[in-house]
């Protein structure tokens with residue numbers, strides 16, 4: 001019989017093992033994410049970051065181990081239960097924006113709100129506000145084919161944040177951006193998460209970007225590297241330098 005997860009961890013996992021068609025991706029990962037914190041998952045390409053986010057966010061079933069969200073088990077849910085959890089409680093930003101090409105920027109951001117049952121006016125007002133926060137309010141009526149990738153990625157961030165999900169997963173969200181745009185998008189993403197008390201799990205292969213997080217966990221070959229301190233404010237921490245023990249601010 002397993003122990004219950006700690007109350008103050010919004011996400012908690014123990015001993016996750018996951019393979020893709022026989023290729024091991026996670027080899028026994030245990031991790032806790034506190035409510036309202038920004039946790040960076042860092043490591044080289046192929047180290048298992050996307051797979052870890054997939055398991056924590058109920059996109060991928062684990063082969064072994066446990067995943068809990070708000071003290072409820074995720075690892076025992078079937079496909080429909082995992083889909084419901086993702087739709088109702090989690091937001092996602094990937095390395096590609098994946099906008100609906102037929103819809104304007106504003107319609108893309110309003111879409112998840114409308115699907116969740118928000119009224120038309122409320123959804124479009126919120127979409128406009130989030131686009132303005134992401135500095136792309138001026139292109140609200142444009143379709144993605146008229147926009148550059150950094151604008152599309154900002155729209156994708158607005159779309160993930162607008163419903164204010166308790167947890168946002170961002171898997172290498174700055175991959176298509178140059179350094180300046182990457183830093184700006186991460187600054188907006190992390191400050192929006194903090195000001196709305198959202199929990200953010202951020203995967204990045206770029207060790208310089210973990211300074212935007214409160215804590216960081218390093219992965220190598222599907223395993224967590226040695227535990228260490230929280231990300232110090234205003235510094236650049238090396239990859240795999242810290243794991244998961246203290247609070248932010």
Ligand SMILES: Nc1ncnc2c1ncn2[C@@H]1O[C@H](COP(=O)(O)OP(=O)(O)OP(=O)(O)O)[C@@H](O)[C@H]1O
Nearest residue numbers: 020021023024025044045046047048049050051205
């Ligand atoms: N769909 C898949 N089919 C087969 N192998 C996969 C699949 N997805 C991931 N893998 C393998 O699992 C391991 C971990 O991959 P994962 O994508 O989780 O790492 P990552 O750290 O996110 O890498 P990247 O930074 O390149 O996205 C790698 O060896 C990868 O080749």
